[in-house]
Amino acid sequence: MTPRSTGARRHRTARRRRLPLRYLLPVTLLAALMAMLMLRGYVHSEILADHRIAPPAATDKVPHRVLGGGPVIDARAGRINTVRIPHHKLVLTFDDGPDPVWTPKVLDTLKRHHAHAVFFVTGTMASRYPGLVQRMVDEGHEVGLHTFNHPDLSYQSKSRIDWELSQNQLALAGAAGIRTSLFRPPYSSFPDAFDNKSWPVTRYVAQRGYLTLVNNTDSEDWKRSGVEEIIRRATPKGGKGAVVLMHDSGGDRSQTVAALDKFLPGLQEEGYRFTNLTEALDAPSAHTPVTGAELWKGRAWIFLVQAAEKTTQVLGVGLAVIGVLVITRFGLMLVLSFAHARRVRRPGFRWGAPVTEPVSVLVPAYNEAKCIENTVRSLMDSDHPVEVIVIDDGSSDGTARIVEDLRLPNVRVVRQHNAGKPAALNRGIANARHDLIVMMDGDTVFERATVGELVQPFGDARVGAVAGNAKVGNRDSLIGAWQHIEYVMGFNLDRRMYDILRCMPTIPGAVGAFRRSALERVGGMSDDTLAEDTDITMALHRDGWRVVYAEKARAWTEAPESVQQLWSQRYRWSYGTMQAIWKHRKAVVERGASGRFGRVGLPLVSLFMVLAPLLAPLIDVFLLYGLVFGPTGKTVGAWLGVLAIQAACAAYAFRLDRERMTHLISLPLQQILYRQLMYVVLLQSWITALTGGRLRWQKLRRTGVVEAPGGLPGQRGPANDRRPVA
Structure with missing residues (x-):
């Protein structure tokens, strides 16, 4: 074989190897667009979500002091303690947000009446609306985890529970630069609602360092039964302290906002203070600043989610x-x-x-x-x-x-x-x-x-x-x-x-x-x-x-x-x-x-x-x-x-x-x-x-x-x- 023929063969081989490069950029762009859509579906709870609710189960494995105790359950040190909110203190809690329409209205109402609250956010919503999470923190409210996709954890494996918590924390780190120790399980209720299915989840989450907060007063605002009915259900009796459940997402919350505007000044005149949880318990803040790699991972996550949102909007147009x-x-x-x-x-x-x-x-x-x-x-x-x-x-x-x-x-x-x-x-x-x-x-x-x-x-x-x-x-x-x-x-x-x-x-x-x-x-x-x-x-x-x-x-x-x-x-x-x-x-x-x-x-x-x-x-x-x-x-x-x-x-x-x-x-x-x-x-x-x-x-x-x-x-x-x- 002559040198010339050898060189020609090498040239042809190199040309064949380079040929696929002509497809690389358009295929890469197409793959990137598909990845953006996948991410968009991921943070819109359209994948991995499990909205089943476990049917009632036996309660014989749930400690009596939990079933008859307060709405704050602390099992982090291996010992189980429940805490009630002191008299004339109310901890307003809002689930399932942040919502781009109703959360700002709720925050405006709280600010107008100098009240604090606890917002249990989902990772999907926090990833999509990080500015609202930052506003919650800046205005003195506390933020807790409500899982990433809002599934019933009673049905989930430990690895799935870990994933829900870590992804929820990742969203908080990117949105507001914090971690939180507060957790509320989706579909939770009063302490006496714990059963043999849900209690092991609370124990497992406590091993991960979380304080579980349920409620002992439910406004049932999701029923949209009217402003006066929401106020009646949210008001504790006899000056008792309470954890009040409300929602700032999940549908039309106009009645919730209107009820807040009457509920807050009305109970403040009766001597109630509306505080976040750690203020009510005189405890250290539930928020811990994040730095270094954890912070940058969170910011990168938020950046990608926002990019996916914008990309999807452009694709929609x-x-x-x-x-x-x-x-x-x-x-x-x-x-x-x-x-x-x-x-x-x-x-x-x-x-x-x-x-x-x-x-x-x-x-x-x-x-x-x-x-x-x-x-x-x-x-x-x-x-x-x-x-x-x-x-x-x-x-x-x-x-x-x-x-x-x-x-x-x-x-x-x-x-x-x-x-x-x-x-x-x-x-x-x-x-x-x-x-x-x-x-x-x-x-x-x-x-x-x-x-x-x-x-x-x-x-x-x-x-x-x-x-x-x-x-x-x-x-x-x-x-x-x-x-x-x-x-x-x-x-x-x-x-x-x-x-x-x-x-x-x-x-x-x-x-x-x-x-x-x-x-x-x-x-x-x-x-x-x-x-x-x-x-x-x-x-x-x-x-x-x-x-x-x-x-x-x-x-x-x-x-x-x-x-x-x-x-x-x-x-x-x-x-x-x-x-x-x-x-x-x-x-x-x-x-x-x-x-x-x-x-x-x-x-x-x-x-x-x-x-x-x-x-x-x-x-x-x-x-x-x-x-x-x-x-x-x-x-x-x-x-x-x-x-x-x-x-x-x-x-x-x-x-x-x-x-x-x-x-x-x-x-x-x-x-x-x-x-x-x-x-x-x-x-x-x-x-x-x-x-x-x-x-x-x-x-x-x-x-x-x-x-x-x-x-x-x-x-x-x-x-x-x-x-x-x-």
């Missing part, structure tokens, strides 16, 4: 936007494509005088040895007079020689060094003998009537270019079937819509026709972008030419057969479309035909071809989110509704193109898998554009499976309506 775009686009497509079909299919419709003059067909080819013979022979079968010019763009596989060996009349080969497709087309234009020029790809075959149908719109002198009906010839694979749906629905139905709106964005490279004079006025094909077909189409619009769609001008093209090839093709298309939009952006502020296209065409193309595909996967992302976190029924219903709209549009598009409906069976799977691939491709295109990267032309490997019309496998029907059997 994006979902609303894509919903509007999808409905708008489908509505426009259905209405305008119907109008287009009625216009061009009405009896006696003609663009003008019949076009019978000969046409020059340009076939740019680079290493198309497997396809070029089928392509050229399909043109020779045309019922319209043509000259065929194959521009060999530096092929290394004998493409030009294959064409020359055919020795077909009116077929010429023009050779050039590899310079790219735009240069090859311009070379073909320079060598063309006729004023009407058809352009096609080297992997495409035409039906007998395609050229004739394609040039008939030139009977209207205002028409400068015509887009044909490109179809997928290799639709027998799943990827091919998905692209078939996309071509029929996403491309051709779109072209009908854009034809009516007079802002056709792209003449497909596989089948398009131009006036030579129109091409010359805009300077021919440009290599400024990777989407020369979109670039030239926009240039023609700006020059005042009409661009129309000829539905009967069918061409069969070979679509990519692997994910890698599909990725390469769509990456180039997406990036090239963005380049073309940016190149022609000045049309937005110009006058005349250019301004009309700039203010109508460019926004529609940007919305429907760039923004909508980028946001479309949010529908599926929120489907997954809803399936995992709920509400599952509504989520699935909404997704199925969108799918039904898409299916209706696809069925209508298939009917217009006289295609079999059987291919639509794969539509749901296409929406789940194919759309995600297109999303990542478009995201990568955005990244390339925003970072100023350059993308080179990428040659797809061809198989030559799409044959000339006379040789299409399973062909049936008349010559002017030939297509592969699905």
Whole structure:
């Protein structure tokens, strides 16, 4: 083995190893978005929550001094002590917060009446609203743990209890820089409500250093039985001290706030003091400042939760936007494509005088040895007079020689060094003998009537270019079937819509026709972008030419057969479309035909071809989110509704193109898998554009499976309506 061959092998190996890096950034961003959604569900108690309440159990294992004791249970030192609140002192406790609506109102009321309280917060709410926890601490209130997800701990393992406590403390550390020694079990009640299920939890929590606080006065404000009833239930008798249970979260707490505003001054006039727990017991504060790694872990947690909240809000806006775009686009497509079909299919419709003059067909080819013979022979079968010019763009596989060996009349080969497709087309234009020029790809075959149908719109002198009906010839694979749906629905139905709106964005490279004079006025094909077909189409619009769609001008093209090839093709298309939009952006502020296209065409193309595909996967992302976190029924219903709209549009598009409906069976799977691939491709295109990267032309490997019309496998029907059997 020579040194040169060894070096080449190493280069190829390195190139293969680097290839996956092209997917790394978009996939990483997608994973980050999913992680944000997972975190959002996590802190919204939509995962891991267990809201079961244990049924009553025996109490024989609960100490009598607990069942008959005070609401403060201290079993931290191995000994069990219960404490009652001194006379004329009330410890107001609020569970389940903080709530962004009601907690501030409760805090305002307490501050106005110079009262303190204890807030038992859940980790989920504290993580979402850390500022309210900080305010509680700053205003002299005490904060206790109420678990992270609010489950009934009687059902949980010790590891789950530890997790609930540690996550709750993590949220407090990030929100207010403290730890707390106060704990209240979810669904707790009076001391005499302890049983053989709940008491072991209290003992275990005490071993972790926590003081458990239940209550001996319940306002039952959750019943919303009225302000006076809440006050009556919250008022202790005979001047006794009490721990009063209220709620600052979990629903409408307007009655709680109104009751507080009367309850506080009323009992203060009777000599009561409203204090936090340690003030009432004359004990050290339950709060301990946290520092070092524990503090930074808490802050990092809060930062991530807030980022997830903001990200989800942005994604929610994006979902609303894509919903509007999808409905708008489908509505426009259905209405305008119907109008287009009625216009061009009405009896006696003609663009003008019949076009019978000969046409020059340009076939740019680079290493198309497997396809070029089928392509050229399909043109020779045309019922319209043509000259065929194959521009060999530096092929290394004998493409030009294959064409020359055919020795077909009116077929010429023009050779050039590899310079790219735009240069090859311009070379073909320079060598063309006729004023009407058809352009096609080297992997495409035409039906007998395609050229004739394609040039008939030139009977209207205002028409400068015509887009044909490109179809997928290799639709027998799943990827091919998905692209078939996309071509029929996403491309051709779109072209009908854009034809009516007079802002056709792209003449497909596989089948398009131009006036030579129109091409010359805009300077021919440009290599400024990777989407020369979109670039030239926009240039023609700006020059005042009409661009129309000829539905009967069918061409069969070979679509990519692997994910890698599909990725390469769509990456180039997406990036090239963005380049073309940016190149022609000045049309937005110009006058005349250019301004009309700039203010109508460019926004529609940007919305429907760039923004909508980028946001479309949010529908599926929120489907997954809803399936995992709920509400599952509504989520699935909404997704199925969108799918039904898409299916209706696809069925209508298939009917217009006289295609079999059987291919639509794969539509749901296409929406789940194919759309995600297109999303990542478009995201990568955005990244390339925003970072100023350059993308080179990428040659797809061809198989030559799409044959000339006379040789299409399973062909049936008349010559002017030939297509592969699905």
